[in-house]
Every structure is written in structure tokens, then in C-alpha cells.
Amino acid sequence: MAKVSALSLNSKKRKGKKITMVTAYDFPSAAHVARAGIDIILVGDSVAMVELGHETTQNVSLDSMIHHCQSVKNGIELADSGSMLIGDMPFGTYEFNDTDIALRNAYRFVKEAGCDAVKLEYRALTAQKIIEGGVAVMGHVGLTPQAISVIGGFRAQGRTAVRARQLLDEALRLQDAGCFSIVLECVPANVAAAITETLEIPTIGIGAGGGTSGQVLVFHDMLGMLSHPHHQQFVPKFCKKYAEVGHSIQEGLNQFKSEVESGVFPGDAYSPYVMSEGEKETFD
Numbered sequence: 512m513a514k515v516s517a518l519s520l521n522s523k524k525r526k527g528k529k530i531t532m533v534t535a536y537d538f539p540s541a542a543h544v545a546r547a548g549i550d551i552i553l554v555g556d557s558v559a560m561v562e563l564g565h566e567t568t569q570n571v572s573l574d575s576m577i578h579h580c581q582s583v584k585n586g587i588e589l590a591d592s593g594s595m596l597i598g599d600m601p602f603g604t605y606e607f608n609d610t611d612i613a614l615r616n617a618y619r620f621v622k623e624a625g626c627d628a629v630k631l632e633y634r635a636l637t638a639q640k641i642i643e644g645g646v647a648v649m650g651h652v653g654l655t656p657q658a659i660s661v662i663g664g665f666r667a668q669g670r671t672a673v674r675a676r677q678l679l680d681e682a683l684r685l686q687d688a689g690c691f692s693i694v695l696e697c698v699p700a701n702v703a704a705a706i707t708e709t710l711e712i713p714t715i716g717i718g719a720g721g722g723t724s725g726q727v728l729v730f731h732d733m734l735g736m737l738s739h740p741h742h743q744q745f746v747p748k749f750c751k752k753y754a755e756v757g758h759s760i761q762e763g764l765n766q767f768k769s770e771v772e773s774g775v776f777p778g779d780a781y782s783p784y785v786m787s788e789g790e791k792e793t794f795d
């Protein structure tokens with residue numbers, strides 16, 4: 512698959528072809544996503560929730576994000592895919608008035624992990640600074656989980672005419688700043704469609720209906736990674752489950768435990784090593 516770029520994504524939007532994006536956090540997940548030919552692989556700060564088990568996206572460090580991006584890069588290379596790799600800038604690494612800090616942190620994603628772009632929530636001025644520094648930026652408006660303590664909860668945004676207008680204005684500011692694409696998270700479908708039609712750059716929706724230029728889902732949510740009964744409540748209602756990976760994992764582990772305890776495993780079939788004649792002699 513040819514290398515996905517800001518230009519190729521824009522051409523998809525103009526031709527009415529949908530863009531696909533999925534998160535990945537490590538080597539095997541990235542290899543699978545890349546092999547599926549997904550256009551964009553996002554190392555989301557959702558890693559804090561789905562990989563590290565925290566309740567919000569707020570507690571993941573820049574070093575951790577870089578670490579995850581490095582392993583995802585290896586997965587993309589294994590699959591020999593042209594997928595674009597985007598690193599999510601974590602909470603507390605780009606919000607300061609001193610946008611030099613944001614630029615310096617953005618460089619780390621490119622130089623230490625080989626990312627093609629970074630993503631950040633709102634903040635057109637910061638996006639512009641990073642873009643001027645030579646790093647491509649994907650914007651993100653609507654529900655912006657890093658602001659969870661301000662928003663008050665994981666809930667839809669842009670549900671009044673005034674709020675919808677504000678979302679459009681913010682998206683336009685990000686476009687003017689030079690962002691190549693924008694994520695629209697948890698906004699009404701008609702609002703997302705209107706923003707998509709107004710913007711020239713492609714929009715990627717999550718919980719934003721079918722009128723966006725593409726769709727993104729979180730790997731663990733879409734594949735049913737965590738089948739623990741106490742976790743089901745966290746899979747958002749807009750997320751379709753395309754697999755039940757967690758059930759397969761649990762079944763495999765349950766079966767391993769029972770086979771070891773009953774003596775079925777390893778058995779002769781999985782006991783491949785035999786002593787050579789010479790070794791037998793020295794052993795005696």
C-alpha cells in the first residue's frame with residue numbers, strides 16, 4: 512500500500528472515499544492494524560485507559576507515549592504497510608503559553624519514534640507553532656477527554672446551535688493553523704456532517720455519525736479486548752464490536768490452566784527434546 516500522506520488523505524476526501532483510522536499501542540496490535548491496510552494508526556493517549564487501566568486519559572507521560580510509538584512503528588514496518596503513524600500528545604505537554612515547549616515535545620515523536628504527525632486537542636495557536644516547526648498536526652474537537660475535569664464527564668458535545676457553531680469555529684481555526692485533518696469526537700451526526708462540508712481538510716469521526724470523511728475506533732473497544740465483566744460498561748455505545756478477542760484470550764488461558772493441572776499439557780506432543788546418545792553417556 513502506497514504511503515499515506517496529508518495529500519493522499521485530502522484526495523480521498525475530494526473523491527468521496529472514506530478514510531480508516533484505528534488506534535494501536537504496541538508491536539502486535541500495530542502489525543494487525545497495518546496489515547489490514549488501515550490508512551492511519553493512532554497511538555492514542557487512550558492507552559492510559561485501555562492499556563494502563565486508568566480512569567481517564569490524563570495520566571500518561573510523554574516518555575510512555577514515545578515508548579508505545581516506537582513499538583507501533585516496528586509493527587507497521589513488519590507489515591510493510593504505508594499506514595500513517597500519528598502520536599497523541601499527552602495532557603500537560605503542549606498547553607503552556609510558551610509554545611516552544613509543545614514544539615520541543617512534538618519533535619520527540621518524530622525524532623525518537625518515527626511518527627509522521629502528532630495529534631492534539633483544540634489549541635490552534637499551538638498547532639500552528641508545531642506546523643511551522645515542520646511537524647504535521649491532526650486536530651481534535653468535540654469531546655476532548657484530556658479536559659474531562661472541565662467538561663465534567665464523557666458526554667456528547669455541540670448539542671445546541673451555539674455550541675455547534677463554536678465547534679465549527681474551532682475546526683476552522685485548526686484548519687487555518689495548517690492542520691491536515693481533524694478528529695470529531697462525540698458530536699451529533701448533522702453537526703459533524705456540516706463541519707465536514709464546510710472544511711476543506713478531512714474529518715475523522717468517532718461517535719459522530721456517517722457524514723465525516725472517515726471513522727476511527729479504539730482497538731480494544733472495537734475488538735472486545737477486555738472481556739472482564741466489570742469492564743463492559745466502559746465500551747462506549749457508539750462503538751461497534753467487530754470481534755470478541757477477550758473471550759478467545761480467556762478461553763485459551765482457562766484451557767492452559769486446566770490442561771497443566773490435569774497433566775494433558777505438555778504430553779509427548781509438546782516435549783520435543785530428547786537426549787543425544789553422547790549426552791546420555793556423560794549424564795550417566
Ligand code: KIV
Nearest residue numbers: 534555556557694727
Ligand atoms: O486517544 C484516542 O484513542 C483518540 C481517538 C479516540 C481519536 O484520541
Ligand code: NA
Nearest residue numbers: 555556557599
Ligand atoms: Na486521544
